[in-house]
Amino acid sequence: MQITYKLSDEQLISLFQxxxxxxxxxxxYRHKDKLYTSIVLLVKDAFxxxxxxxxxxxxxxxxxxxERYTEKGKFLPWAMRIAHNLCVDHFRKIKRTPIVRTSDDKDIFNVLSFSESSAEEKLIIRQSHDRVRRMLDLLPEEQREVIILRHYxxxxxxxxxxxxxxxxxxALGRMRYGLINLRKMMTEKQIAL
Structure with missing residues (x-):
């Protein structure tokens, strides 16, 4: 039997079928971190x-x-589109627009994998990520969404x-203005990452 982690997404889909x-x-396993992280950043509620x-x-x-999967070679973007649409559907159901806010019950950066670092390095990284996340929350929704989808x-x-x-x-314009706004915030608040 083949070792599944060496196979492409398409080969895995074929085997699953x-x-x-x-x-x-x-x-x-291969895509859970990116999908889950993106969902959490959009809905801001871990549960x-x-x-x-x-x-x-x-x-x-x-x-x-x-056998309706037709996105050959584009599994992750397809899966992200499904997740994004489910998030949008959720917000439509409760009749409010998605707002990205920090979550008090779970730190999103605990979901991401980082190489082993010293306790001090981990603390510095966590503080930097907290600052970036707080600044992201201050951006207009469209800019925040593009930055999340691009970087996370x-x-x-x-x-x-x-x-x-x-x-x-x-999309490019929203990214550009989002990054400009983040830089302005960093300069105004004298934040160094």
Whole structure:
């Protein structure tokens, strides 16, 4: 039997369609951090993010099992689009717009993997991330969303444009103005990262 972590997403999908549950397990493991992090940053509620994350993979599984998956070579952007749409659907249901705020119950940066560092380095990194997260919360929603999708979800600007239903130039502009605004905040507050 092949070792699943060496296989491409497409190979894993094909194996899963043939009944290999380990292939799905590898897909989840491979992409869970990026998907979950993006969801948490959009909904700002760890418990809600877990629910949406599970719903995302239920939709993914259903689509793959029904052999309706057609995004060859683009599994992660496709999965991100599903997660993003589920977040938007959630906010539509409760009739409010998504606002990215820091979460008191769970630190998002504990979800991300960092190489082993000393306790002092970990503290400095955590404080820097907290500062950036607080500054992100002060940005307009459109700028914040593009920065989150680009830097945390590592999506291309084309993928961001498709996901947010704007042109690539609009996505680029939002990123540019978001970064300019972050730099201004850092200068005004004399924050060094």
């Amino acid at each position: 043939k009944g290999n549950s380990l292939a799905l397990e590898e897909l989840v 809600l993010a877990e629910d949406i994350f599970q719903d995302t993979f239920i939709k993914i599984i259903d689509t793959i099992r029904a 979800a590592e999506l291309s600007f084309k993928e961001i444009a498709d996901l947010t239903k704007v042109s690539i130039n609009t």
